[in-house]
Amino acid sequence: MKRNIALQYPHGTLHGQLDLPAAPRALILVARAHHAAVDTVIAANLAARGYAILAMELLSAQEVQFADATQNVPRLAQRLIDVLDLIRNDGDMQDLPLALFANGDLTPAAIRAAAQRDKQVRALACHGGLIDRAGIQALKLLVAPLQMLFDADDETGRQAYLRARTHLSGIHEMQVLTPGEDPAAHVAAWFSLRL
Numbered sequence: 663m664k665r666n667i668a669l670q671y672p673h674g675t676l677h678g679q680l681d682l683p684a685a686p687r688a689l690i691l692v693a694r695a696h697h698a699a700v701d702t703v704i705a706a707n708l709a710a711r712g713y714a715i716l717a718m719e720l721l722s723a724q725e726v727q728f729a730d731a732t733q734n735v736p737r738l739a740q741r742l743i744d745v746l747d748l749i750r751n752d753g754d755m756q757d758l759p760l761a762l763f764a765n766g767d768l769t770p771a772a773i774r775a776a777a778q779r780d781k782q783v784r785a786l787a788c789h790g791g792l793i794d795r796a797g798i799q800a801l802k803l804l805v806a807p808l809q810m811l812f813d814a815d816d817e818t819g820r821q822a823y824l825r826a827r828t829h830l831s832g833i834h835e836m837q838v839l840t841p842g843e844d845p846a847a848h849v850a851a852w853f854s855l856r857l
Contacts, residue, residue, distance in 0.1 A: 674722025686714035707846035738771035770795035785856035
């Protein structure tokens with residue numbers, strides 16, 4: 663089953679698509695800000711493994727036009743929390759174990775949202791991004807096991823993780839991808855282990 667999801671905000675509508683197989687293993691929320699190819703590949707890979715996928719845009723069509731729109735961590739985190747609340751009250755999704763995947767600039771917002779919904783989000787995987795921008799409080803409160811994947815040339819992201827990991831009390835790991843390596847298999851293995 664496929665369903666379109668929409669959330670209304672003053673600056674426009676956030677669109678999402680739920681892909682729900684007959685007997686899903688769990689639900690993966692794929693948070694998106696731009697149509698990044700990696701998000702599509704990971705969503706397809708996880709769907710092929712029997713997961714339900716909710717791919718949700720966190721910026722409206724109008725907001726995407728602004729280069730700094732992905733830098734507003736509090737706003738993006740609040741929108742993720744709104745999506746998590748929608749999931750919690752949706753008959754098709756509410757009973758499924760839930761994991762969250764974020765990419766790049768959405769990583770700190772995903773960590774904040776997961777920290778605030780610690781009983782709902784069971785696992786978290788992020789590809790790139792500066793996790794220290796989530797803030798010390800969110801890092802300390804994060805309960806969901808966290809996987810951080812970094813491209814081989816992402817020295818800035820790795821340094822941010824090394825700074826932040828002293829504040830992480832839960833399970834967490836970092837993996838550096840080889841050039842051209844697809845992160846999807848790592849994300850799928852992490853969710854399989856944690857869900």
